[in-house]
Amino acid sequence: MPKNLVIVESPAKAKTIEKFLGKDFQVESSFGHIADLPSKELGVDVENDFQPKYIVDKDKKALVTKLKGLAKKAETIWLASDEDREGEAISWHLAEELGLTSKNTKRIVFNSITKSAIQKAIENPREINYNLVNAQQARRVLDRLVGYQLSPVLWKKIKPGLSAGRVQSVAVRLIVEREREIEAFTPEASYRIKGMFKTKGGKTFEAKLNKTFGSKEDAASFLKQNISTDFSVAKLDKKPAKKSPAAPFTTSTLQQEASRKLYFSVGRTMQVAQRLYEAGLITYMRTDSVNLSKEALTAAKEAIVANYGESYSTVRNYTGKSKGAQEAHEAIRPTDMKLQSPSLERDQSKLYELIWKRTLASQMSDAQLERTNVRISSSGHQEEFTANGEVIKFEGFLKVYLEGTDDEETAEEQDGMLPAMVVGEALKNQYITATERFSRPPYRYSEASLVKKLEELGIGRPSTYAPTISTVINRGYVEKGTIEGSERKYAQLVLEDGEIKEKGLSEMVGSDKGKMVPTDIGMIVNDFLVTHFTKILDYNFTAKVEEDFDEIATGDEDWKKVMKAFYDDFNPTVQDVEANAERASGERILGNDPASGKPILVRLGKFGPMAQIGDAEDDEKRFASLLPDQSITTITFEEALELFKLPRKLGVYEGEEVEANVGRYGPYVKFGKKFISLDKGESAFEVEMDRAIELIKAKQKADAPIAHYEDKEVTKGVGRFGPFLKWNGMFINVNKKYDFDNLTKDDIVELIEAKKQKEIEKLVQEWPEEGIRIEKARWGRHNIIKGKVKVELSKDVDASKIALDEAQALIEKKMPKKKTRAKAKPKAKKS
Structure with a gap:
């Protein structure tokens, strides 16, 4: 038995650490917190100084028993969970639940999983930091109080x-x-002026007027002033400039940049970063710090000098907004700067490369630029056109990396290079355009820009951003937008060869694809x-x-x-x-129904947003669900009135009524008891009987048996987990080994028999007369099943030894209680 027991919170982390420790060390995982507040009660004793009630979940009891046994046999127990507040609380819970004492228990922390970092941590153990534990408890308890009372x-x-x-x-x-x-927001139109000019040497460049015009007439009037006029260089300024690199990544800046450059969601970024950290490739990924250790600075400098030369290296120390004890020791960086492209799966490789480049660039020299500003005068008016150019004299950090920008920030037009010119030089105008442009509303938040805003406001911490976003989406308060946008027409006036012509152009506006839209x-x-x-x-x-x-x-x-x-x-x-407080439903009264004179309103109903004809007291009020792309706050009277035309009776087919309607999953055709979704772009208000019959026939064909086996029908379909066969109540997944569209009889038999064998292997015990069976489940567990009732057994229970009466008792306990209605009292007779 090894003398040392090391406990970490993650199996992947345990696996990496095992490589660096000898045979005297056994590394085990706690799989996160082993104790927490109970899920079905407040779990906080408000009257007793807010004392939390921590419990070990039934899923963790076997694990805790195992760790207790290992701890008793070990000479030294090393608590090696992460170095933040959450990690400190995990170590504290382990010490409490395993009954550990300070005599043989040591707390170690490290911000990277490397051999040197692990050895250094073991050489410098400490005790559990109860200030960090209390900070974690405070967050957990306060959030529990808010959630459970609100x-x-x-x-x-x-x-x-x-x-x-x-x-x-x-x-x-x-x-x-x-x-x-x-x-x-109300968009306002204005006309922006741009011109294309040619130098004496025959080079062309674009310049703009730093003034807009409020109407087409004013813009046309200005263009007329430029007919048959002379243009020349009025002023030419050249100034040196520089760009400096961004600091190394913190949690929030990594989330933002991975969104901009890799199109990762915040949650995906954190999952991939966690894997890189646990594999020992990057430092701890939950941090507010922009600091780099001396070793990292030296390693970065060596990599820069080796790859690009001494002139590209500038050692930099960054300072960030301190978050006290929550701040980890370092920014997020590779643990080995010499390792530029490790062999990894796709997402990990992309994120690692981003971190490597950002870290390297942060220690590189400024980019040296020359910025040029040209002003162009006209003989026909006093306004001046301007053009800006930028020339990179020395790339510096731009050789490796340039930070992205958010789409909600109005990006300046990129400056290109300008041709050589001198003051007083005559320029030839090729054309001038006056383009109608509209002011833009604020952009909706993306996941990354929401993280940026939360950080600016000081709300949340690195560990909270990803779960916060996933929570508001999962709760249905926010959804990712799916609208591509709509077409908007605009005008452009073009002055060319002394003549003004008008063009009609269009652009897509109002896209919310992938953005955070409130429901x-x-x-x-x-x-x-x-x-x-x-x-x-x-x-x-x-x-x-x-x-x-x-x-x-x-x-x-x-x-x-x-x-x-x-x-x-x-x-x-x-x-x-x-x-x-009064009840809230978001109710809006839109007007009165032309047919009945009753009010038409929209509000939140039991099954979601709905329109209603008639007030609350009206016994004959009518209801209609809003369409998926409609909202209580924006739906118009006419749109609400249209909803009451559903369901539309289309006719009768094969003796069954056919109607079109809209449900929670969109528009559909109902045929008997079957619901058939319309294709994308089709409307329940417009679909006709011919199209409905076409859909019904396609559905009937898809649902028809493709074969019979043991006198039972075999059908096929495609579900959320891919293509499947259905036989005798069993769903059988069809993998890519088979040609799903052309399954042979042998294929079908093979798939069914394989599934039957799998079911036999799963079966532990069975009582057919009672309809009860015990089956193997995932993660080494077992389930007792009767009809739709399933009881999950603890991992430490021997399922093969459970008797019928025990199984029946567990099933009875799990079965929903039947509600009994009280007998209505007889109504008193009217006198």
């Missing part, structure tokens, strides 16, 4: 199943407010929280809470005092809102 208010006042959170609700607020800015429920929840919980949704308050956590982490603040100050203000507000 969510029931939302269930009662808006809709069951909703949730709220301290950071997620503020993120939704940012997205909703941006959407409202876009909705309120109706997101807007309603946000408005309710902003109205009734102003402080919780306040940006400054949320940032102040983060500062409190930082002070707790440095030992300058007591976490329980912070909780008490928050709760004493928060709890009375919750009680008041729950008792007195």
Whole structure:
């Protein structure tokens, strides 16, 4: 038995560390936290100084038993979870649950998984830092208080199943407010002037007028002033300039740049970075620091000099906005700067290369530039055209890397090179254009720009950005936009050869593809929280809470005092809102129904956004679901009225009624009990009977048996997991080994028999008369199954020894209780 037990939080991390330690060390994983607050109750004793109630989940009990046994046999236990607050809390929970003592327990931290870093950590152990533990507890407890007290208010006042959170609700607020800015924006048109000029030497370049015109008439009038006029170089300025490299990556800048350059989502970036870190290729990827160690600076310099020469190297020390104890030792960098292109899977390779280039560029010389500004005068008017040019004299860091920009920032037009000119030189004008352009609304947030905004406001920390974004999307408060945009026409006037002509052009505008768009429920929840919980949704308050956590982490603040100050203000507000606030549905009255005179309104209903004819007291009110691309906040009266034309009766086919309608998954045709989706671009308002029959026949053909086996039909289809066969109630995946469109009889038999054998191998016990069986499941577990009821057994249970009465008892416990209705009291007779 090894003398040393090393416990980390990740199996991949354990595997890498094992390579650097000898036979005296055994490395095990805790698979994250082994203890946490219970999932189905508050788990915080508010009356007893906010004492958390930590429990070991049933899934972790076998693991904890195993680690306890290993710890008892080891001479020294090394707690080696990550060096941030979350990692410190994991080590603390391990010490508590395994009953470890300071006598033989050591805490080690490292920000990269390399042999030298691990050995250095073992040579410099420390004790658990309880300030960091308390900072993590404070965040966990405060977020639990907010979530568990706000969510029931939302269930009662808006809709069951909703949730709220301290950071997620503020993120939704940012997205909703941006959407409202876009909705309120009115584009204004103006005409921008550009001209193409030719020098004496025959070189052409473009110049623009630093003035716009508000109407086509004014723009045309200006163009007329340029007919038969002479142009010349009025002024020529050349100035040296420089560009400096960006700092090495922090968590948020890595997320932003991976989005810009690699089109990774924030979650994907963190998953890939985690794998690179656990493989020992980069330093810890949750950090606010832009610092590099002396070893890293030396390694970067050596790599730069070796690849590009001494003149490209400039050692730089960056300083960032300190976040106290949350800040890790270093920025994100490769652990070995000599390793430029390790053999990795595609996503890891791309992200590693991005980190390597950014780190290297941060230690390179400035790019030396020469910027030129030319002003062009006209004999026909006083306005001047201008052109800017840029020449790179020395590439410096640009040889390796240039930081990207966000699309929401108005990017300046790229400066190109200008031809040689002298002051007073005559220029020939080839043409001048006056192009109608429209002012643009603010851009919707992308994942990366939302992270940037949250960081600017001081909201959240590196570990919170990815889960915050995934939470607001999974909750249905925000969705990724899918609209490509719409066509907008604009005019262009062209002066050429002394004649002005007009062109009609078009452009795509209003695209929200991939951007963060609030849903109706997101807007309603946000408005309710902003109205009734102003402080919780306040940006400054949320940032102040983060500062409190930082002070707790440095030992300058007591976490329980912070909780008490928050709760004493928060709890009375919750009680008041729950008792007195009105229900929220986002209701908008659009007008009156022309046929009945009843009001037409839109609101949030039990199954989502809906239109309604008639008020709440109307016994004959009618309902219609909004289409997937419609919103309570923007739908018009005419669009709402159109919804009540659904479902459309199309006719009768094979004795069954055929109708068109719209459901939660879009437009469809209903034929008997079958629902057949319309193709993209087809509308339930426009589809006719001929097209419906075409879809029905295609569906019937797809659903028809392709064979029979053991006197039972075999059908095929394509589901979310790919192509499949269905036989005797079993779904059988068809892999790429088979030609799905041309399956032979032998193929079908082979697939069915393989599935039957797999089912036999899964079976542990069976009681056919009772309809109960025990099967093997994933991860070494077993399930007891009866009909649609499934009971998952703990890993440590021997499924082969379970008796029928035990299985029945577990099934009974799991089965939903039947609701009994109280008998209605007989109504009193009218006198």
